[in-house]
Amino acid sequence: MESMLPTGAQKLIQCLEREGVEYIFGYSGGAAMPIFDALVDSDIELILVRHEQGATHMADGYARATGKPGVVLVTSGPGATNTVTGLLTAHMDSVPIIVLTGQTISSMLGKDGFQEADTTGITYAVVKHSYLLNDAADIPRTTREAFHIATTGRPGPVLIDLPKDVTQGPCDAAFVDEVDLPGYTIPTHGDPDAIRRAAEMLSAARRPLLYVGHGAVISNAGKAVIRLAEKLRAPIVNTLLGKGAADETHPQHLGMLGMHGTAYANKAVDACDCIMAIGARWDDRITGKLDEFCLGASKIHVDIDPAEFGKMVVPDVAITGDARLVLDELIPQVEPETSDEWLEQCQAWRQRYPLKYAKQGGLRTQHVLDRLNALTQGNAVITTDVGQHQMWAAQFCLSTTNRHWVSSGGAGTMGFGFPASLGAQFGCPDKKVWAIVGDGGFQMTQAELATAAIHKLPTKCLIINNNFLGMVRQWQELFFENRLSGVDLVGNPDFVKLAQAYGVKALRIRRPADVDRVLAEAHDHDEGPCVVVAEVVKEDNVFPMIPSGAPISGMIIEKPKGPLAKPTGST
Amino acid sequence: MSSVTPFEPGTSSRASSLHSNLAELGETKALHTIALLVRNAPGVLVRVAMVFSRRGYNIESLVVSPGARRGFSRMTVTCSGDPSILEQMIKQLTKLIDVVHALDHTTSDRFETEIALIKIRCSGDSRREVLEIAEHFNAKVVDYAFESVILRVFGGSEKLDAMITLFPEGKIVELVRSGKIVMARALEVT
Numbered sequence: 118m119e120s121m122l123p124t125g126a127q128k129l130i131q132c133l134e135r136e137g138v139e140y141i142f143g144y145s146g147g148a149a150m151p152i153f154d155a156l157v158d159s160d161i162e163l164i165l166v167r168h169e170q171g172a173t174h175m176a177d178g179y180a181r182a183t184g185k186p187g188v189v190l191v192t193s194g195p196g197a198t199n200t201v202t203g204l205l206t207a208h209m210d211s212v213p214i215i216v217l218t219g220q221t222i223s224s225m226l227g228k229d230g231f232q233e234a235d236t237t238g239i240t241y242a243v244v245k246h247s248y249l250l251n252d253a254a255d256i257p258r259t260t261r262e263a264f265h266i267a268t269t270g271r272p273g274p275v276l277i278d279l280p281k282d283v284t285q286g287p288c289d290a291a292f293v294d295e296v297d298l299p300g301y302t303i304p305t306h307g308d309p310d311a312i313r314r315a316a317e318m319l320s321a322a323r324r325p326l327l328y329v330g331h332g333a334v335i336s337n338a339g340k341a342v343i344r345l346a347e348k349l350r351a352p353i354v355n356t357l358l359g360k361g362a363a364d365e366t367h368p369q370h371l372g373m374l375g376m377h378g379t380a381y382a383n384k385a386v387d388a389c390d391c392i393m394a395i396g397a398r399w400d401d402r403i404t405g406k407l408d409e410f411c412l413g414a415s416k417i418h419v420d421i422d423p424a425e426f427g428k429m430v431v432p433d434v435a436i437t438g439d440a441r442l443v444l445d446e447l448i449p450q451v452e453p454e455t456s457d458e459w460l461e462q463c464q465a466w467r468q469r470y471p472l473k474y475a476k477q478g479g480l481r482t483q484h485v486l487d488r489l490n491a492l493t494q495g496n497a498v499i500t501t502d503v504g505q506h507q508m509w510a511a512q513f514c515l516s517t518t519n520r521h522w523v524s525s526g527g528a529g530t531m532g533f534g535f536p537a538s539l540g541a542q543f544g545c546p547d548k549k550v551w552a553i554v555g556d557g558g559f560q561m562t563q564a565e566l567a568t569a570a571i572h573k574l575p576t577k578c579l580i581i582n583n584n585f586l587g588m589v590r591q592w593q594e595l596f597f598e599n600r601l602s603g604v605d606l607v608g609n610p611d612f613v614k615l616a617q618a619y620g621v622k623a624l625r626i627r628r629p630a631d632v633d634r635v636l637a638e639a640h641d642h643d644e645g646p647c648v649v650v651a652e653v654v655k656e657d658n659v660f661p662m663i664p665s666g667a668p669i670s671g672m673i674i675e676k677p678k679g680p681l682a683k684p685t686g687s688t
Numbered sequence: 689m690s691s692v693t694p695f696e697p698g699t700s701s702r703a704s705s706l707h708s709n710l711a712e713l714g715e716t717k718a719l720h721t722i723a724l725l726v727r728n729a730p731g732v733l734v735r736v737a738m739v740f741s742r743r744g745y746n747i748e749s750l751v752v753s754p755g756a757r758r759g760f761s762r763m764t765v766t767c768s769g770d771p772s773i774l775e776q777m778i779k780q781l782t783k784l785i786d787v788v789h790a791l792d793h794t795t796s797d798r799f800e801t802e803i804a805l806i807k808i809r810c811s812g813d814s815r816r817e818v819l820e821i822a823e824h825f826n827a828k829v830v831d832y833a834f835e836s837v838i839l840r841v842f843g844g845s846e847k848l849d850a851m852i853t854l855f856p857e858g859k860i861v862e863l864v865r866s867g868k869i870v871m872a873r874a875l876e877v878t
Binding site: 237238242246266423427428 | 726727730731734735738742775776779780782783784785786787788789
């Protein structure tokens with residue numbers, strides 16, 4: 118009897134419950150109303166945001182911090198298009214989120230109806246997969262497939278576009294547990310032959326190096342990385358997204374490599390004779406000038422996505438598989454003949470070229486972050502926005518635990534940090550969560566202060582305020598003869614007053630002497646969110662720096678005296 | 689395969705006009721053939737096409753139609769672009785959820801064929817010449833009008849290319865090709 122059947126929306130919510138969804142980050146609207154109505158009767162908690170972009174970043178932060186997929190629910194038209202940036206962010210960094218978008222009724226598709234957008238058309242390029250439903254009976258199968266695709270293999274965002282008549286009408290279909298996707302295979306164990314060859318290559322190397330990326334985080338391969346590094350007596354470096362997989366405080370860990378990596382990490386990469394990429398994709402921020410990258414070093418590439426082999430770097434051995442499973446197979450086969458010499462050389466570089474910053478002349482971001490690192494000891498989940506503060510956070514906040522570092526790398530999306538921290542807090546209610554953001558990025562999604570306040574999330578948001586779009590300003594200073602254009606953030610609000618306007622506790626740091634006290638006060642405040650505004654020096658530069666398109670030998674360790682040629686790479 | 693005497697470019701004005709026919713066909717570009725087995729569902733075509741467009745590869749022809757297995761279609765794409773990224777592109781195609789597999793058939797052991805419909809302006813003597821060429825290539829006249837004929841010819845792409853060059857420039861009013869389809873020989877997978 119039709120009156121006994123659930124509506125498409127009710128069925129959808131039931132499917133989400135079966136998937137173990139606890140939170141939906143969303144914003145309502147006409148086309149999605151049947152789904153919002155069905156939510157009233159569900160145990161799934163709706164987190165009402167203030168902008169759909171905030172919803173996607175929250176779901177993303179939730180997913181990165183927990184490993185579980187984040188779920189977004191928005192309406193059609195502009196609601197859906199407001200998720201495009203968040204989809205790009207998740208897509209570039211391989212993060213599992215499910216974005217449910219309302220859509221106009223099926224008969225109006227393509228006729229420019231009110232709040233209609235060709236959502237699937239617009240988002241093809243920024244999703245792992247997407248669906249446009251035209252039959253409510255497809256809801257159980259589609260939901261199961263979507264979660265399966267988003268969370269397995271190389272994770273990624275999946276979008277489901279839901280016309281209002283489909284969610285409003287009856288749904289006569291059973292729940293589904295199995296998926297039938299002949300076009301989708303999930304690699305697990307690597308090819309034994311390739312693993313053997315990689316083991317031989319590592320065993321023969323005098324100066325092997327492990328280069329760790331997001332894949333090691335996703336597969337929880339950190340402990341295996343350490344075991345391999347210790348067996349090989351090899352240094353470990355990680356990408357921005359690989360932070361936290363292997364404990365960064367381990368004596369063999371040299372920190373982040375690449376454009377703003379530590380000098381000693383980059384020197385080790387330049388000098389190694391065998392580099393093994395573990396869940397990393399040789400991004401241009403890492404390699405700089407490709408045809409001068411690691412010349413003379415043999416290259417091993419472990420990746421769950423075979424399309425990455427040969428895209429940037431042609432490896433000598435390519436192993437398709439899950440990083441942790443591959444390492445578990447590989448480690449027993451490695452018989453190294455290295456001495457302590459190589460590690461000693463790396464430590465010598467660490468002594469000779471440490472990260473440094475001026476202790477005089479005003480409040481410095483590096484100092485604030487150095488003290489935050491001392492306070493949190495790697496136990497807090499740290500999210501960042503994008504810019505200079507992000508690079509300094511990567512340098513000074515040493516990540517010791519998997520999934521304690523959340524940062525937009527591939528897309529570099531400003532506005533990510535604060536909402537991502539809220540999503541992470543929902544996912545990790547018992548952990549301390551700190552967002553480190555700049556004054557530019559914060560303003561892009563600051564309305565989510567409301568979301569933080571209503572839910573009394575004990576998240577701490579450190580706003581590094583230099584009243585500038587710092588990273589771009591740095592480039593203009595170094596490469597454009599200091600011709601500043603579009604970087605002066607005049608008219609910034611008083612962020613303390615802004616936070617207080619939302620009912621959020623806010624503190625200010627003006628002098629170096631205030632840092633420890635204020636950070637501790639924020640750290641201990643668990644009754645609700647706390648914003649800390651650090652009024653730092655207006656101009657400062659992130660070093661080391663390898664200008665884009667330059668080789669590692671072009672690394673700039675300190676501010677140069679003379680002018681520099683414009684970089685040849687992309688931004 | 690044709691037994692027509694190869695022409696000498698530059699020996700006559702007619703030869704040079706034939707040459708421009710050739711150039712128009714883009715004969716000088718390196719063409720690759722990719723065969724895909726895909727799910728028969730909306731949006732699959734767009735996703736496949738986007739892998740090409742994103743890399744600046746040009747799709748010269750694309751044929752897609754249901755295959756033997758229900759719910760799945762066969763797609764044959766002929767494309768031109770930087771050969772060094774072709775292998776990467778095939779991996780990107782395989783990565784698509786709706787693509788079961790994508791294989792490079794540019795140099796494989798396969799059978800390939802294509803159909804062309806050629807509308808030629810002719811009457812009287814010139815028509816006789818056109819019909820001679822048609823007979824030689826086993827093309828059939830499917831439309832016979834006062835001042836034009838439509839020829840239907842099928843065969844390998846090179847055969848079609850060769851035939852097309854034989855018609856004087858300006859006489860071809862319209863040309864519609866189906867695009868190449870391929871099938872691997874024996875029990876090899878297409």
